[in-house]
Amino acid sequence: MVDVVVVGAGMFGAAAAKYLSRAGADTVVIGPAEPARPDVAALGEFAAHHDESRIARCLGWDLFWGTVDTRSTARYRGIEAESGIGFFTECGSLTLVSAALRDRTDAMLRAAEDDAVPVERIPADALRREFPDLAPPPMRGGVEGLLERKSAGHLHPRRLVRAQLELAVASGARLRRGTVTAVREDERTGRWQVHVHGEQGTFRVEAAKVLVASGSLINHSGALPAGHALDLQVFTEPNLLFEVAEDRLDRLRHLPTVVTVDPEDTGNDNLSAYLIPPVRYPDGRWYLRIGPAMQPVVRELRTARETRDWYARQRVTREQADFLTRMTRLLLPGLDPVSVRESCCVVDKTPTRYPYIGPLDARGNLTVAVGGNGHGARGSDEIGRLAASLVLGEPWDFPIPRETFAPRAEVPARDSRAAYLRPPFGLC
Ligand SMILES: Cc1cc2nc3c(=O)[nH]c(=O)nc-3n(C[C@H](O)[C@H](O)[C@H](O)COP(=O)(O)OP(=O)(O)OC[C@H]3O[C@@H](n4cnc5c(N)ncnc54)[C@H](O)[C@@H]3O)c2cc1C
Structure with missing residues (x-):
């Protein structure tokens, strides 16, 4: 049994795994390697970080984005130095x-x-x-x-994720390659059973807590327990x-x-x-x-x-x-x-235009970090830090109340061109 399983070794998940393991939590981060060919890939293998560049900037459309982007950007050179992996072109x-x-x-x-x-x-x-x-x-x-x-x-998202994962592993986290097919709570013990389809077959990891950071396809890829779907x-x-x-x-x-x-x-x-x-x-x-x-x-x-x-x-x-x-x-x-x-x-x-960073269950043992809203790469280090600190039960140290980021459940029939999608769209 481990303390925390992070589902999704992408931009948010890799950063969160780093902060969790640095805080001393026994952490396993699970995610598939990048598919060699998109035409034969499974849904969970696609990711928004399989690319060569993402805009990085501190000027924010509002307090949230301005703060996560500024805090994360200030750490880029440190992440590069610690990991030995360059990713930021200034x-x-x-x-x-x-x-x-x-x-x-x-x-x-x-x-x-x-x-x-x-x-x-x-x-x-x-x-x-x-x-x-x-x-x-x-x-x-x-x-x-x-x-x-x-x-x-601009930053190189593949390299940033690699750097974060290396730092997570250097602090004791374990990276398991595979796609999570189911997350189930054992009603008797209250522990989470995370089922994985890996390169060498299926396996299962038992954890006290789960952080789901599986990106845009969170509602489709088996990363959330049955009965949960997010408004995204x-x-x-x-x-x-x-x-x-x-x-x-x-x-x-x-x-x-x-x-x-x-x-x-x-x-x-x-x-x-x-x-x-x-x-x-x-x-x-x-x-x-x-x-x-x-x-x-x-x-x-x-x-x-x-x-x-x-x-x-x-x-x-x-x-x-x-x-x-x-x-x-x-x-x-x-x-x-x-x-x-x-x-x-x-x-x-998301309808809030912010990521969801918060618990899905009353005990706070199932947390999500998702909803980059098209510009989550540059602030991903801070978003991962916030998610990790929630999982660890630490005090919330951000200028906007944590309730603002509470995950919302899926709404069955939403207008697909909701008001928040109209111009000027915010800075993307
Ligand atoms: C074309 C494009 C341009 C963009 N431009 C910018 C930009 O200029 N600046 C910027 O800041 N942001 C930009 N973004 C947004 C940014 O890339 C995303 O907001 C960011 O990657 C979100 O991080 P994430 O961790 O939520 O998702 P991802 O980075 O997609 O990571 C999710 C991970 O979860 C894994 N996963 C999924 N399902 C499962 C499962 N069942 N089990 C295990 N693992 C699973 C995936 O394989 C993936 O590795 C852009 C996005 C795109 C697509």
Whole structure:
């Protein structure tokens, strides 16, 4: 019997396992290795961290994201040094915000100043001079830039997860490769039986407590005990990867990551998107990556089958490709890519827009940490720390009350385009 089983060795689970084992809890973290081929993978093998880049930034849309992102970013270099695994590219982050959001921007900048996060507010003409390859998108009323030169850029999610798992194991945690197929409470002993389908067959781990951090597919993959399902919507996350020619690489590699924030409710004409400068992919080529915000081209995935098909095929829809191509042409008119690739992942959205970090049972022995809302990577270290401290029964040391993060049960028939999905979407 162990103290804690962490279900899901992804961004939240790996960080939580590190903090649990550092606190002295006998911890087993269970999750499958990355599948070699998406077309033959099982649902539990898909993950949002099987990729090469995620935007990292401290400027937050609100107190929660600003705090988890700032706290986590401040620890990146320490995690790199302790694990010996580099994952953070400090190329800066540029947020291009519609001038119509000036009041909101003022509030964000005041909060950033209070938190000592340095952000430069730059008018569009000065942006064009500093970043000649980049064109501010034509939003109504104009655009201004919020530039973080330090403590921002992009992180490598595969490497960050590997670093966290190595640190967890170095503190005594055990990593077991496999997919959890069932979590059951033994009514007689009150202990949890965690059933796993592993590489060498099935096995079972008994634990006093379970932390489920199995990502977007939490309702579908057997990671929650029967009778539990969370109010969480899963959406396609279509990306296009533009291969950058060698002779253009130097110019584009040093661009900051870019997020555009358009408040106009114009459906697929909305100009919100994100862009990550060229990163070297496992095929040895350099790709610049673009993704949408939550325009209608982003489709909800309602069933396990739809979700698996989306992942396995790795094909974006025609509308998604058109939208992303148009945004790329607007933002980088001179890109002229060598080739274009498609990439398909998923994001989960909670109605609170925050992760669920809290217990599902009255005794506090079954806890979840899930709901990255499309931007959980950069703050994952702090989210994992908060989850671990709840599991351990430690005092809650965060500026927002813990009840805010209480998991909500699934709602049978939710409007798939709920109000929280309308522009300006928040910074993604
Ligand atoms: C294309 C894309 C772009 C993104 N861009 C950004 C960005 O720029 N910045 C940012 O901060 N965030 C970004 N995100 C979001 C970020 O990647 C996620 O919020 C983050 O990965 C969530 O962490 P998680 O631990 O909840 O889920 P994951 O990282 O998906 O980890 C969950 C883990 O659980 C495992 N698992 C699932 N079921 C089981 C089971 N039954 N048993 C055992 N293990 C199981 C999975 O295999 C996986 O390893 C992006 C996401 C996507 C898809």
